[in-house]
Amino acid sequence: MVGLVIANWKMHGSRAAATDFVDQWGSLPSVEGVEAVLCPPYPYLALIVGATTDLMLGAQNCAEPAEGAYTGEVSAKMLADMGCRYVIVGHSERRSFYGETDAQVATKAQRIVSAGMTAVVCIGEALADREAGAHEAVVSTQLQCSLQGVSAEGLVVAYEPVWAIGTGQTATPQQAEGMHAVIRTRLCEQYGEAGGGIPIIYGGSVKPGNAAELFCCNNIDGALVGGASLDAKSFWQIASASSVGRT
Numbered sequence: 032m033v034g035l036v037i038a039n040w041k042m043h044g045s046r047a048a049a050t051d052f053v054d055q056w057g058s059l060p061s062v063e064g065v066e067a068v069l070c071p072p073y074p075y076l077a078l079i080v081g082a083t084t085d086l087m088l089g090a091q092n093c094a095e096p097a098e099g100a101y102t103g104e105v106s107a108k109m110l111a112d113m114g115c116r117y118v119i120v121g122h123s124e125r126r127s128f129y130g131e132t133d134a135q136v137a138t139k140a141q142r143i144v145s146a147g148m149t150a151v152v153c154i155g156e157a158l159a160d161r162e163a164g165a166h167e168a169v170v171s172t173q174l175q176c177s178l179q180g181v182s183a184e185g186l187v188v189a190y191e192p193v194w195a196i197g198t199g200q201t202a203t204p205q206q207a208e209g210m211h212a213v214i215r216t217r218l219c220e221q222y223g224e225a226g227g228g229i230p231i232i233y234g235g236s237v238k239p240g241n242a243a244e245l246f247c248c249n250n251i252d253g254a255l256v257g258g259a260s261l262d263a264k265s266f267w268q269i270a271s272a273s274s275v276g277r278t
């Protein structure tokens with residue numbers, strides 16, 4: 032499976048930062064065997080798509096309805112039209128700050144796939160779930176409910192334990208691989224053979240210094256990177272770590 036590294040800039044960046052990132056990325060050696068995706072805030076999508084690099088374009092969210100009178104929203108079809116290939120949905124920040132439910136995540140994922148893009152569906156447990164030993168059950172339920180009606184083709188699952196996001200406290204490779212193996216089993220139960228081919232990527236304080244040990248794990252197919260993706264060099268280092276053994 033090709034490695035997949037996705038930069039989630041969240042609500043960071045500027046026109047200058049987006050242009051600089053693309054310039055710097057273009058000056059670094061290309062990374063073989065890995066798909067690198069940049070998900071900037073909406074206003075900067077057009078800057079990236081116009082630049083000639085091997086970075087793919089992605090978005091951080093999309094509207095639940097297909098189109099219509101929904102002031103301030105951006106549809107999956109519009110994102111595809113702008114050249115996006117990936118859209119992140121169900122990020123824990125959207126679930127906690129905007130109350131997004133599993134059912135809404137599933138509808139958005141269906142829109143994304145129907146528009147010809149790949150949905151990056153995020154799931155992950157809170158610290159209290161893990162401390163209570165309920166993390167596998169919580170993640171399995173989230174996964175099942177967030178993927179209702181979503182086809183295996185055009186799907187990536189991102190496991191992001193909430194306690195590891197932006198905290199500097201990454202999951203250990205054993206914790207991450209343990210959960211990825213559970214997710215793989217659930218995907219195979221839901222999709223049969225096709226479940227084995229759905230990429231499962233890890234997110235939560237991934238940095239150049241810890242990427243390699245995570246990517247050594249059998250069921251970790253890449254990373255969803257927040258803070259460390261704002262710098263082109265560190266994102267490139269993470270992408271390079273993911274390319275080891277894939278070419």
Ligand code: 13P
Nearest residue numbers: 039196197235236257258
């Ligand atoms: P950090 O890499 O900053 O912990 O963020 C992870 C994340 O939420 C990516 O979607």
